[in-house]
Structures are given as structure tokens and as C-alpha cells.
Amino acid sequence: MKLIKHLFVAITALGIGYSAQAGNITVKGSDTMVILGQKWAERYMQTHPQTKVQVTGGGTGVGIAALLNRGTDLANASRKMKPKEVTDFVKIYNKRPTEYKVALDGLSIYVNDQNPIKELSLEQLDGIFTGKIKNWKEVGGQDSRIVVYSRENSSGTYEFFKESVLKGKDFAAAVQTMPGTAAVLQAVAREKFGIGYGGAAYGAGAKDLAIKKDAGSKAVEPSEETVVNGTYPIWRYLYIYVNPAIDQGEIGSYLKWIRSDAGQRVVKDIGYYPLPENLQEK
Structure with a gap:
């Protein structure tokens, strides 16, 4: 897999929220999604050279924990966040995390x-x-x-x-x-x-x-x-979770690109299945 240059997340001085330093985005979580995430980053950086994206795995639980602890901008997840994880997020940020469906997978x-x-x-x-x-x-x-x-x-x-x-x-x-x-x-x-x-x-x-x-x-x-069409009995969505306070600027543009035709072509290239058109970003 392509090694992506190490980046870092800037935490606000107040410690209430955090945001990616201009042009830097960190992504952590699902090992199922790590190759897909790295390919998204690679393709996006080819057309947006001012943005640097770092993608690492570790598992969905690790990614969500990092999101809660201000250790990543985006959390890749191969399952929905658990109710307790959402509750913990609300306690920290006073709002629910934003959930994006980004691909389909047949397990x-x-x-x-x-x-x-x-x-x-x-x-x-x-x-x-x-x-x-x-x-x-x-x-x-x-x-x-x-x-x-x-x-x-x-x-x-x-x-x-x-x-x-x-x-x-x-x-x-x-x-x-x-x-x-x-x-x-x-x-x-x-x-x-x-x-x-x-x-x-x-x-x-x-x-x-x-x-x-x-x-x-x-x-x-x-x-x-x-x-x-749902006839295969073990299917699921793949997700990205983000703090809504930072879902703007570079991060917002990247998330929109992932759900666009260009981002969904990467999904198919890797071997997963693109979102239905009604869930894609136009």
C-alpha cells in the first residue's frame, strides 16, 4: 500500500473542539476500509495538491475512540456507531456526530x-x-x-x-x-x-x-x-463519522468528493460497491 506522508491535527486552544490544520486531514479506523481510504486519499491529492490526507487503520472501535478523543478528523467505520459511543460524543461536543454512508459491502x-x-x-x-x-x-x-x-x-x-x-x-x-x-x-x-x-x-x-x-x-x-438489491443476505453500508463543527472547508470538500461520481468510481475500482444514486453527492 502507498505510504502517505504523516500529518497532524491541530486542537483549538479552548479544548472544546478541533479542526484540521489548513490542508491537512487525518483519517483513522476500519481495517476493512483502509485500502479504500488510502486510494481515496491518493486520488484526491492528485487533483487537490494543496490538501494532504493521512489514512491509518486499527479497527472501527479505534477510529471512533480517536474521534471522541480529538485524535482524528474522520473515523472510518464498517458498522454504525453504538448508542453509547454517540452518547459519549454528545457529552463531549454537545451535538451528535455526522454520519455519512460512503460505500456498500457484501460481507x-x-x-x-x-x-x-x-x-x-x-x-x-x-x-x-x-x-x-x-x-x-x-x-x-x-x-x-x-x-x-x-x-x-x-x-x-x-x-x-x-x-x-x-x-x-x-x-x-x-x-x-x-x-x-x-x-x-x-x-x-x-x-x-x-x-x-x-x-x-x-x-x-x-x-x-x-x-x-x-x-x-x-x-x-x-x-x-x-x-x-438486498438479495445477498450479509450486506452493509460503510461509514465515515465526523464532528459537525469541522464538516466544512477542506474536510467538507473531501467528504463531498468521496460521495461524488469520482469518489464512488474509486469504491468500484477497489472492489466494493458504489452508493445508490440517491445517496451520492451531486
């Missing part, structure tokens, strides 16, 4: 290329990741132990999967935690009987499965069409 379920399994239901995924299903033969595969990989609990993708697929249940104790989606994918690519999950843009090196809402439903593969 993919990855298995090794050599695994004959082609589809699973949401119920089967629940069983695999909570430990009720431990062998591939239980879901129509080979007689081999399932090796399960997940994200760390600071990850928005982890929380989205836990709420959307596991309905709040805990992951099995045997699940192996990985530091990022790329690491999950690499582990699955190495382990013939592995399974993991991650954003659609990280699909190289393994294969993704078609997913069924229930045993009687048709299995649907993640694609722009199935994510936009």
Missing part, C-alpha cells in the same frame, strides 16, 4: 479454493462460528475438522458479523482471531479446511461462498447487483 464468507463446499445457509454459519458444527461433513463437505478464523473484537466487521449472523451469540472458544481481513484471507488460503469472513474487496487468494437466508432459500453470491 463475504471465504473458504479455501480446494474446499468443495459452494454454499452455506445463515443457520449453518451460525453453527460453525459458535462451535455447534465442527466438521465439514455436517454441512455436506469432507470428513475434516473445520478451522475457523475471525477478526479481533475491536473490529467493526467482527461486531457486524456477530450481530447479523450470530444474532449476538458468542464466537466459539476455538475460533482463531486475526488482526485484519487480509490476515483472515491469508489464513484461509493456507488452510485447506479453513473458513473466515471479510469485506468483498479482499477476495483474492480464496473463494467466497453463495449464502442462503434459510434452508429453503436460493443461495446468492455477493455481487454489486445482489448487494444493491
Whole structure:
């Protein structure tokens, strides 16, 4: 990935709010979005050389914590802010954070290329990741132990999967935690009987499965069409959060560009799915 020059955030002398120093924008948060965020920054700086954008990951929770602590201008998030996070923000800034939907993602379920399994239901995924299903033969595969990989609990993708697929249940104790989606994918690519999950843009090196809402439903593969029309059952928005007090000037222009045709072309180039036209900036 392209290394972006280190920048910093200026904090107001009063300590009540903060704003980007002229031409400098910091972005922190979702590892799922870090490649997308860096490509947005790279493309934007090509046409706006007076603006410098620094993008780092660490996880959605890390990015939101930095937003609360005045440690970043923008927080990338692969899930919505939690009610407590919003409440904490209001206590500090006396207003709610501004939420922008910036892309669509079909959360993919990855298995090794050599695994004959082609589809699973949401119920089967629940069983695999909570430990009720431990062998591939239980879901129509080979007689081999399932090796399960997940994200760390600071990850928005982890929380989205836990709420959307596991309905709040805990992951099995045997699940192996990985530091990022790329690491999950690499582990699955190495382990013939592995399974993991991650954003659609990280699909190289393994294969993704078609997913069924229930045993009687048709299995649907993640694609722009199935994510936009909602037929793929594990889809989500990707978000950027900002303090409304600084959503102007350079930062406001950058956020508008991200949601414009130019910014949304980057979304598609990276492998995620552009926003519906009614959510784009015209």
C-alpha cells in the first residue's frame, strides 16, 4: 500500500473542539476500509495538491475512540456507531456526530479454493462460528475438522458479523482471531479446511461462498447487483463519522468528493460497491 506522508491535527486552544490544520486531514479506523481510504486519499491529492490526507487503520472501535478523543478528523467505520459511543460524543461536543454512508459491502464468507463446499445457509454459519458444527461433513463437505478464523473484537466487521449472523451469540472458544481481513484471507488460503469472513474487496487468494437466508432459500453470491438489491443476505453500508463543527472547508470538500461520481468510481475500482444514486453527492 502507498505510504502517505504523516500529518497532524491541530486542537483549538479552548479544548472544546478541533479542526484540521489548513490542508491537512487525518483519517483513522476500519481495517476493512483502509485500502479504500488510502486510494481515496491518493486520488484526491492528485487533483487537490494543496490538501494532504493521512489514512491509518486499527479497527472501527479505534477510529471512533480517536474521534471522541480529538485524535482524528474522520473515523472510518464498517458498522454504525453504538448508542453509547454517540452518547459519549454528545457529552463531549454537545451535538451528535455526522454520519455519512460512503460505500456498500457484501460481507463475504471465504473458504479455501480446494474446499468443495459452494454454499452455506445463515443457520449453518451460525453453527460453525459458535462451535455447534465442527466438521465439514455436517454441512455436506469432507470428513475434516473445520478451522475457523475471525477478526479481533475491536473490529467493526467482527461486531457486524456477530450481530447479523450470530444474532449476538458468542464466537466459539476455538475460533482463531486475526488482526485484519487480509490476515483472515491469508489464513484461509493456507488452510485447506479453513473458513473466515471479510469485506468483498479482499477476495483474492480464496473463494467466497453463495449464502442462503434459510434452508429453503436460493443461495446468492455477493455481487454489486445482489448487494444493491438486498438479495445477498450479509450486506452493509460503510461509514465515515465526523464532528459537525469541522464538516466544512477542506474536510467538507473531501467528504463531498468521496460521495461524488469520482469518489464512488474509486469504491468500484477497489472492489466494493458504489452508493445508490440517491445517496451520492451531486
